[in-house]
Amino acid sequence: KKNIAPIKLELIITIVDRKKAEFYADIIQSFEVNFQFLEAAHGTAKSEILDYLGLTESDKAVIFSVAREDKVDDIMFALDMRFRSIKGGKGVAVSVPLTSMIGSTVYAFLCNAVGTVNGGAAV
Numbered sequence: 001k002k003n004i005a006p007i008k009l010e011l012i013i014t015i016v017d018r019k020k021a022e023f024y025a026d027i028i029q030s031f032e033v034n035f036q037f038l039e040a041a042h043g044t045a046k047s048e049i050l051d052y053l054g055l056t057e058s059d060k061a062v063i064f065s066v067a068r069e070d071k072v073d074d075i076m077f078a079l080d081m082r083f084r085s086i087k088g089g090k091g092v093a094v095s096v097p098l099t100s101m102i103g104s105t106v107y108a109f110l111c112n113a114v115g116t117v118n119g120g121a122a123v
Contacts, residue, residue: 007111008069009098013062014079015041016091021061024091027078028063031071032112037064066098066110 016024021038028036043058067075072095079093101107 007113009066009101009107009110010069010072010095011098012065012067012072012075012093012095014065014091014093015060015062017088018059018061020086020089020091021063023089024079024082025063025065027082028065028067028075031067031075031078033065033067033071033075034109034112035066038062039064067095068111069097 012028014024014028018040025036025038039062041060041062043060065075076093076095079091082089083091101110107113
């Protein structure tokens with residue numbers, strides 16, 4: 001059977017303070033991520049819990065990024081390093097494998113297969 005999608009994709013969901021959203025989106029994009037979507041969000045934790053955890057802002061951003069599976073570990077490592085080292089840069093990130101997609105051109109764009117698309121397979 002012909003392997004139509006040789007490069008697997010994952011959806012990375014990152015939640016950060018809204019003021020740091022562009023910074024984290026730029027980090028993710030540096031790993032050849034061609035698609036990201038940022039959405040404003042608002043945390044629901046009570047202020048006492050936020051104070052206890054050292055979190056002052058409840059205005060959040062959710063970054064949805066589609067990345068190649070072979071880049072996900074590096075992206076997560078880079079995010080973790082920034083979460084730990086940047087003042088006010090705390091966040092959380094999780095990845096979910098994508099199991100199907102419609103359209104070979106969209107697939108080629110998302111997996112950064114710059115070559116041609118031939119018969120449903122990115123080459």
